[in-house]
Amino acid sequence: MLNFDFQSPTRILFGKDEESRVGELLKPHAKKVLVHYGGGSVKRSGLLDRVCASLIQSQIAYIELGGVVPNPRLSLVREGIELCRDENVDYILALGGGSVIDSAKSIAMGVFFEGDVWEIFEAYNPIQKALPIATVLTIPAAGSETSAITVLSNEDKQLKLSFGSPHLHPRLSIINPELFFSLPKNQIANGIADMMSHVFERYFTNTVHTDLTDGLCESLLKTVMTNARLVIDDPYDYEAWCEIGFSAMLAHNGLLGMGRQQDWACHGMEHELSALYDVAHGAGLAVLTPAWMRYVYHENIPMFMQFAVNVMGVDSGFRHPNALIEQAIGRLQEFYKRMGLPLTLRELDINDSQLELMAEKATRASRSKRKPLGGLKPLDTQDVLAIYRLAL
Amino acid sequence: MLNFDFQSPTRILFGKDEESRVGELLKPHAKKVLVHYGGGSVKRSGLLDRVCASLIQSQIAYIELGGVVPNPRLSLVREGIELCRDENVDYILALGGGSVIDSAKSIAMGVFFEGDVWEIFEAYNPIQKALPIATVLTIPAAGSETSAITVLSNEDKQLKLSFGSPHLHPRLSIINPELFFSLPKNQIANGIADMMSHVFERYFTNTVHTDLTDGLCESLLKTVMTNARLVIDDPYDYEAWCEIGFSAMLAHNGLLGMGRQQDWACHGMEHELSALYDVAHGAGLAVLTPAWMRYVYHENIPMFMQFAVNVMGVDSGFRHPNALIEQAIGRLQEFYKRMGLPLTLRELDINDSQLELMAEKATRASRSKRKPLGGLKPLDTQDVLAIYRLAL
Numbered sequence: 001m002l003n004f005d006f007q008s009p010t011r012i013l014f015g016k017d018e019e020s021r022v023g024e025l026l027k028p029h030a031k032k033v034l035v036h037y038g039g040g041s042v043k044r045s046g047l048l049d050r051v052c053a054s055l056i057q058s059q060i061a062y063i064e065l066g067g068v069v070p071n072p073r074l075s076l077v078r079e080g081i082e083l084c085r086d087e088n089v090d091y092i093l094a095l096g097g098g099s100v101i102d103s104a105k106s107i108a109m110g111v112f113f114e115g116d117v118w119e120i121f122e123a124y125n126p127i128q129k130a131l132p133i134a135t136v137l138t139i140p141a142a143g144s145e146t147s148a149i150t151v152l153s154n155e156d157k158q159l160k161l162s163f164g165s166p167h168l169h170p171r172l173s174i175i176n177p178e179l180f181f182s183l184p185k186n187q188i189a190n191g192i193a194d195m196m197s198h199v200f201e202r203y204f205t206n207t208v209h210t211d212l213t214d215g216l217c218e219s220l221l222k223t224v225m226t227n228a229r230l231v232i233d234d235p236y237d238y239e240a241w242c243e244i245g246f247s248a249m250l251a252h253n254g255l256l257g258m259g260r261q262q263d264w265a266c267h268g269m270e271h272e273l274s275a276l277y278d279v280a281h282g283a284g285l286a287v288l289t290p291a292w293m294r295y296v297y298h299e300n301i302p303m304f305m306q307f308a309v310n311v312m313g314v315d316s317g318f319r320h321p322n323a324l325i326e327q328a329i330g331r332l333q334e335f336y337k338r339m340g341l342p343l344t345l346r347e348l349d350i351n352d353s354q355l356e357l358m359a360e361k362a363t364r365a366s367r368s369k370r371k372p373l374g375g376l377k378p379l380d381t382q383d384v385l386a387i388y389r390l391a392l
Numbered sequence: 393m394l395n396f397d398f399q400s401p402t403r404i405l406f407g408k409d410e411e412s413r414v415g416e417l418l419k420p421h422a423k424k425v426l427v428h429y430g431g432g433s434v435k436r437s438g439l440l441d442r443v444c445a446s447l448i449q450s451q452i453a454y455i456e457l458g459g460v461v462p463n464p465r466l467s468l469v470r471e472g473i474e475l476c477r478d479e480n481v482d483y484i485l486a487l488g489g490g491s492v493i494d495s496a497k498s499i500a501m502g503v504f505f506e507g508d509v510w511e512i513f514e515a516y517n518p519i520q521k522a523l524p525i526a527t528v529l530t531i532p533a534a535g536s537e538t539s540a541i542t543v544l545s546n547e548d549k550q551l552k553l554s555f556g557s558p559h560l561h562p563r564l565s566i567i568n569p570e571l572f573f574s575l576p577k578n579q580i581a582n583g584i585a586d587m588m589s590h591v592f593e594r595y596f597t598n599t600v601h602t603d604l605t606d607g608l609c610e611s612l613l614k615t616v617m618t619n620a621r622l623v624i625d626d627p628y629d630y631e632a633w634c635e636i637g638f639s640a641m642l643a644h645n646g647l648l649g650m651g652r653q654q655d656w657a658c659h660g661m662e663h664e665l666s667a668l669y670d671v672a673h674g675a676g677l678a679v680l681t682p683a684w685m686r687y688v689y690h691e692n693i694p695m696f697m698q699f700a701v702n703v704m705g706v707d708s709g710f711r712h713p714n715a716l717i718e719q720a721i722g723r724l725q726e727f728y729k730r731m732g733l734p735l736t737l738r739e740l741d742i743n744d745s746q747l748e749l750m751a752e753k754a755t756r757a758s759r760s761k762r763k764p765l766g767g768l769k770p771l772d773t774q775d776v777l778a779i780y781r782l783a784l
Contacts, residue, residue, distance in 0.1 A: 001638070003406060005403070006404045006406070009399070012396070012398045013395075013396075015393070015651075018395065211615045211618060212612065212615045212642070215611025215615055216612075218607075219604065219608055220604065222603075222607065223604045223607055227603065240601075242393040246393070246651065250604070259407075
């Protein structure tokens with residue numbers, strides 16, 4: 001096991017009706033709140049009204065900024081920063097999924113930054129301060145409700161970059177699984193693929209003697225796959241949504257990767273897809289992950305055998321490991337298909353015309369952390385290109 | 393799944409040599425530190441010298457207070473409170489296991505309390521403030537390094553009570569598994585029984601649809617039992633100690649009990665044992681837990697079948713559930729015996745003379761939380777007495 005440094009200070013309120021307490025909970029900390037959200041769904045569902053009523057009841061002033069889109073954009077973040085400065089906002093409340101929360105985090109740190117907020121992503125230097133953030137989660141997927149990470153798309157530069165800082169941990173996240181009942185099936189499926197990838201990126205490792213986190217990762221993956229089948233068939237299954245919502249949070253609060261070398265190649269490759277083609281992050285991951293597995297598993301056969309047996313339920317038998325691992329990857333693809341997720345880039349209307357460009361960007365040296373890509377097998381540009389081609 | 397409210401803000405530094413960073417880490421927060429510890433082992437091992445050297449290097453003033461004993465005592469806590477007030481201590485650094493950390497927590501809250509600190513335990517009213525605490529863990533067992541709970545023994549009244557508050561979460565806990573190499577075998581075994589009990593108390597529940605936390609509990613229990621066998625044979629097995637140290641922390645930071653009705657009957661019954669006979673907490677738990685299981689399992693056969701198959705590795709077969717569960721409890725006792733732990737009260741030199749008194753105290757109504765005892769099957773005085781007798 002490797003040395004590690006872990007902290008996940010976010011308070012989690014979980015369960016039915018918890019969002020109605022938001023005013024009471026923010027009262028000691030907030031004078032003026034920016035309520036940040038995406039499109040019309042928080043209005044249609046009544047969530048925005050309920051949350052604002054709670055703020056009003058606790059006599060907390062607020063302003064609203066909607067309009068966050070999937071793969072949240074720099075332009076709106078800049079607008080949010082100006083708004084927070086002009087209105088003396090001292091707390092941001094994000095109502096939404098990972099995109100809204102990431103947009104809120106980018107605004108929160110941009111408010112105290114003298115230059116343009118995109119410079120923080122480009123330079124990746126530590127920040128000193130950010131506005132406090134609370135979230136009411138509407139899509140279990142990105143794990144941004146506990147993570148210290150934000151991802152932002154620069155639409156002019158066709159770049160999607162991530163940035164992390166302890167100052168970006170939300171102080172409070174409210175997870176009411178009833179809010180997931182109205183999600184469209186494709187968003188459910190994308191979220192499932194995303195949270196599973198957050199575990200895969202930590203699970204697949206060359207670090208040995210990681211019994212505890214191996215077991216935690218395996219438990220989480222099995223819980224997600226079991227309950228994803230339930231919610232995709234019956235989106236009103238509250239208990240199954242509880243399992244999914246809890247899992248999504250834990251998948252990305254950092255715990256499952258402690259003491260382990262982590263990978264993150266699939267996320268790196270997928271970011272190039274969604275920067276260039278604006279595909280859903282989860283859909284991109286569902287396409288790339290099996291291709292990545294097939295390309296790298298020879299590097300660590302025991303790790304992938306463990307995955308096959310402990311996660312995918314393949315009978316260990318006495319066969320050749322390759323057959324066993326191939327069966328596990330096949331089962332994973334069957335699962336993605338059952339969720340309605342794409343299995344190939346072509347299903348995402350992506351052909352081979354930009355693969356070289358994406359492979360080059362994914363392994364670009366401008367941010368030293370991203371070259372080479374991945375921990376289990378460090379991937380150079382040609383490796384990434386080969387994986388994109390496998391995924392066609 | 394039940395609604396829940398979870399927060400575990402403690403920063404964990406884990407691995408070799410991490411304790412040498414304590415001065416640097418406390419520097420921004422501490423002017424004068426109380427270094428709190430137990431007997432001579434932190435001196436003999438050189439830990440106390442290393443930690444004090446780190447404080448000196450960071451120019452942090454400190455005073456020392458040693459002398460904490462297992463089942464930490466009110467008298468020393470009172471002394472610590474006076475010392476902190478007289479010396480204007482603003483941070484407590486606990487070097488030790490659960491007893492030292494619990495003693496530190498009691499001091500930390502007593503400093504700001506106007507009455508005698510024991511009143512906090514008796515009244516169980518919320519506290520408003522406590523000194524910040526950091527810990528360097530020397531025994532993985534109690535989980536006090538992340539918990540918000542302290543347990544204190546009043547030697548005059550022969551009472552052992554617990555108290556919890558969010559103000560008691562340590563800010564920082566340093567876990568270097570190398571510090572566990574010198575533990576005597578009986579302390580190792582007691583610690584293993586304690587951390588397993590922290591999971592059992594959360595695992596055995598009547599709450600249904602708790603897939604994720606079921607799996608996390610099962611992974612943790614299996615990890616502990618696998619690696620306990622390794623460290624009891626070879627106390628210098630660093631990797632096995634890593635698994636144990638990580639597990640002990642996670643067993644009691646709250647996560648594994650979220651969304652579940654919890655039990656805590658065994659802890660309640662054991663507290664009476666160690667209040668009256670000063671036995672080691674883990675040893676008492678090893679004796680009482682199987683007796684408790686035999687007494688209550690009929691209340692929730694599916695839960696105990698799951699334990700038998702998923703944790704103890706009993707072949708599910710098609711036999712009568714009672715046989716299957718009995719086999720699992722037998723295996724658990726074999727494991728405790730392998731650790732060198734007692735299986736009966738008589739092995740602890742406890743006869744039946746005080747059982748009625750202990751059963752009465754365990755279910756006493758003076759603190760409403762403790763009557764009846766336990767969640768899976770609420771136990772009245774006669775139930776507790778029957779379990780004590782089963783354990784003779």
